Amino acid sequence: MTHLALMLAMSSLPYEQQGLWLFLSIGTVALFVVFIPTVSWIDSRRKEREAFYKAETFRRIAESTSEGAKAAVDLLREESRRNQLKTREGLKIGGVITLGVGLAMTLMILGQSSPNERGDAMVGLIPAFVGLAMLVYVFFLAAPVE
Numbered sequence: 050m051t052h053l054a055l056m057l058a059m060s061s062l063p064y065e066q067q068g069l070w071l072f073l074s075i076g077t078v079a080l081f082v083v084f085i086p087t088v089s090w091i092d093s094r095r096k097e098r099e100a101f102y103k104a105e106t107f108r109r110i111a112e113s114t115s116e117g118a119k120a121a122v123d124l125l126r127e128e129s130r131r132n133q134l135k136t137r138e139g140l141k142i143g144g145v146i147t148l149g150v151g152l153a154m155t156l157m158i159l160g161q162s163s164p165n166e167r168g169d170a171m172v173g174l175i176p177a178f179v180g181l182a183m184l185v186y187v188f189f190l191a192a193p194v195e
Contacts, residue, residue, distance in 0.1 A: 126195070133194045137187055144183030151177025 110121040155173030162169050 130194055137191060137194065140183050140187045140191075144180045144187060146180070147176050147183065148180030151175065151180060 107121045107125070110117040110124075151173050153173070155170050155177065158170040158173055159167065
């Protein structure tokens with residue numbers, strides 16, 4: 050990196066291009082060396098803390114009485130059901146959006162191409178079929194939510 054900085058300082062680039070290079074270098078370092086690792090670390094700490102609190106709560110409920118153990122199991126089942134529903138809704142939304150993007154790409158390419166180049170529009174069917182596959186999975190193949 051020092052070599053690049055010295056090369057930049059000694060180069061005959063116009064002043065405007067040097068500033069752009071410096072701006073992009075600092076921005077890249079800030080993003081990939083500082084911001085992304087910090088956000089990842091904060092997120093992992095949050096997940097760890099949530100898991101600890103949940104485990105502690107279930108332990109206390111289960112140790113209290115036999116009714117507490119039954120309540121803990123019911124709570125786990127409800128949480129699992131909510132996670133399944135959330136995943137399924139995410140797949141539905143993702144499938145509809147991907148299907149729409151694929152169809153829109155197909156129509157856009159059809160509108161911009163000449164009559165003898167209509168086969169290029171088939172590229173838009175790739176994301177359309179991915180979205181369709183997601184929707185078929187959600188509505189027909191996925192296990193029912195209990």
